[in-house]
Amino acid sequence: MNALRNKVQLIGHLGQDPEIINLDSGKMLAKFSIATNEVYRDANG
Template sequence: MNALRNKVQLIGRLGQDPEIVTFADGNKMAKFSIATDDSYKDKNGQKVERAYWHNVVVKGGLVNVVENYIAKGQEIALEGKLTNRSWDDKDGNKRYITEILCNELLMLSK
């Protein structure tokens, strides 16, 4: 049996312009969120639409593509892996976030 793999593929629209972070060593990171949607019929037969938001992080050379060509509202397809991290907020509370570490990106709209 093959080992389980951590792979995510999504198609969605950017909720805001990407945030580009430049580190002291000159490396960059891009962060943004994309919305995907789903619909179903409830018990009364009414169509219910729902949006899901996904946090995305891009590192390496792909950041240049994000920085120069990706903007709010644009539809993209991406592939990556799920990551989790935690931090303490200003009040000392532990916070958690799940992000997609993107390694492939395809622009679907202009």
């Protein structure tokens, strides 16, 4: 099986404490909200 790994760096402020979820497979999942002040507009405005 091929292992695919990605690295992401997110810069901002956590909106609240992360929520850690234990999955049935034994893996863990972290859910969190992040606030930034970056603005993105597409061709439609």
